[in-house]
Amino acid sequence: MKLRSKRSALHSRAEQLIPWLVNGSIPAEADPALREHIAACAQCLEDYDEQLRVRAAMRAEGPLVFAAESSYQKLLARIQNPDAGREPRASAAGPDLLPVTNPVRRAPPVVRWLAAAVIVQAFAIGVGAWMWHSSSGASSARYVTLTSASPSYESGPRVRVLFRTELSVGGLQTLLQGAGAHIIDGPADGDVYTLGFAPPAASSAVLAQRMAALRANPAVLFAEPVQNGVR
Amino acid sequence: MTLAEQDASPAGGRSNDARECALLVRIAGRDSAAMKELYLLYHRRLARFLMRLTTRYDLAEEIINDTFWVVWQHAGDFRGASRVSTWILGIAYRRGLKTLRYAGPPPVDIEVETEPAADEPARQEELNEWLDVALRRLPLEQRTAIELAYHLGHSCEEIASIMQCPVNTVKTRMFHARRKLKTLLTTLAGPD
Numbered sequence: 001m002k003l004r005s006k007r008s009a010l011h012s013r014a015e016q017l018i019p020w021l022v023n024g025s026i027p028a029e030a031d032p033a034l035r036e037h038i039a040a041c042a043q044c045l046e047d048y049d050e051q052l053r054v055r056a057a058m059r060a061e062g063p064l065v066f067a068a069e070s071s072y073q074k075l076l077a078r079i080q081n082p083d084a085g086r087e088p089r090a091s092a093a094g095p096d097l098l099p100v101t102n103p104v105r106r107a108p109p110v111v112r113w114l115a116a117a118v119i120v121q122a123f124a125i126g127v128g129a130w131m132w133h134s135s136s137g138a139s140s141a142r143y144v145t146l147t148s149a150s151p152s153y154e155s156g157p158r159v160r161v162l163f164r165t166e167l168s169v170g171g172l173q174t175l176l177q178g179a180g181a182h183i184i185d186g187p188a189d190g191d192v193y194t195l196g197f198a199p200p201a202a203s204s205a206v207l208a209q210r211m212a213a214l215r216a217n218p219a220v221l222f223a224e225p226v227q228n229g230v231r
Numbered sequence: 232m233t234l235a236e237q238d239a240s241p242a243g244g245r246s247n248d249a250r251e252c253a254l255l256v257r258i259a260g261r262d263s264a265a266m267k268e269l270y271l272l273y274h275r276r277l278a279r280f281l282m283r284l285t286t287r288y289d290l291a292e293e294i295i296n297d298t299f300w301v302v303w304q305h306a307g308d309f310r311g312a313s314r315v316s317t318w319i320l321g322i323a324y325r326r327g328l329k330t331l332r333y334a335g336p337p338p339v340d341i342e343v344e345t346e347p348a349a350d351e352p353a354r355q356e357e358l359n360e361w362l363d364v365a366l367r368r369l370p371l372e373q374r375t376a377i378e379l380a381y382h383l384g385h386s387c388e389e390i391a392s393i394m395q396c397p398v399n400t401v402k403t404r405m406f407h408a409r410r411k412l413k414t415l416l417t418t419l420a421g422p423d
Contacts, residue, residue: 025386
C-alpha cells in the first residue's frame, strides 16, 4: 500500500517535471528515483520520448531569414537621434525599469476647436465627393493601357511573402496570376515582398483560398497576412 | 554547438552570461559596439521567439528593436538578479504583449489540409509542419511557455520570471500545452 502511494507520488511528479528533464534544466544526475520511475513506467517513458521529439522539432531551423544587420541600422539611427525615432509605446521593462516618458500634454482649447473644425470640413468634402461620384455613374469599363493608373490595393488585404531566390520572372508572373495577387511593395528587408489581391478578396474565405494557393507553391518560402492597420 | 544549445546547457549558460553581463556594463557606458554585439547575439533567438508569440513577421522585427531600445536605456539598471537572457526575454515578452494589444486580432487562421498518415512513422519534417500549426492553436501563454522551455531551454523558474507569474502557473501551462499538443498532433496526423 505504502509502495503504491510512493509510486503514485513519483508518477505525479514525473508528469510535471518531464519538460525540465527534457530541456536539461534539471541536471541528469539529479533525482535518480524520478529517472528510475520514468524508465520503468510505460506511460511516463512514452511522454518523455514524445517531448524529446517535440523539442527537437521546435529547435529545428525554419526557412525564415531575418536581416539582423539592417534591423540594427534602424535601431542605431534611433539611438543616435532619439528625438526623431519613435518612443516605445509603453514601458516593457517591468516595474523596476520604468523608462522616462513624457507626460501626455493636452492641446490648448483653440487648437482642439480647430482640429474639430478640420474633421467636420473633411467629412463634408467626403460626403460631397461621394454624391458627385454616385451621380456621375461609376460603371465605366475597365480598360487598361500603359498610361492608365494602376488599381489601388490600399484598402484590400495584404500579404508579406518571401520567394525562393531561384524563382524566375516568368515563374513569378505565373505564381501571381494563379493567386490573383499583385506586388505592391518590396523587396524590403530580407527580400520580403508585400502583395495585394485583385478583387474580390475581401472575405476571409476568399483570402484563405488565395493564401493557401500561395503557400502551396514550392517557390514561396513564407506567406503571412498583414494585419488591418499595418501597412 | 548553436547559441540556443549553449543557452540551454547550464555551463554554457553561465559562460554566456558572464560575457553578456560584460556587454551590458559597456552598453551602460554608451558603447555602441557592445550594443551591436549583444543585438546580433540575440536577434535570431528573439526573432524566433517573437514569431511564435505574435505569429507575425512584421511585428517581430519591431518588437526586437523596441526591446533593445529598452536595453540601451536601462542596461545600467541590470543588477544580475537573473541571467541576462532571462532579463532580455522578459522585456521582449512584455513588449510583445503590449504590441499585440495595439495590433488587434490575429491574422486569418488558414486551415491546413492534411493527408492521412502514411504507414511508416511520421517523418520529422511532417512533425515540424504539424507542430507549427498546432502551436498556433494553443493559447498565447501556453505557446510562450513551451517555446521558452523547448526552443530556448529556460528553466521553470526562469520562465516564471520572464512571464511574471508563479512557478506553479508555468508548470500548469506546460502541462496543458503538452496535453493539447498531443491531441492536436494526433488530429493533424490523421487516422492510423
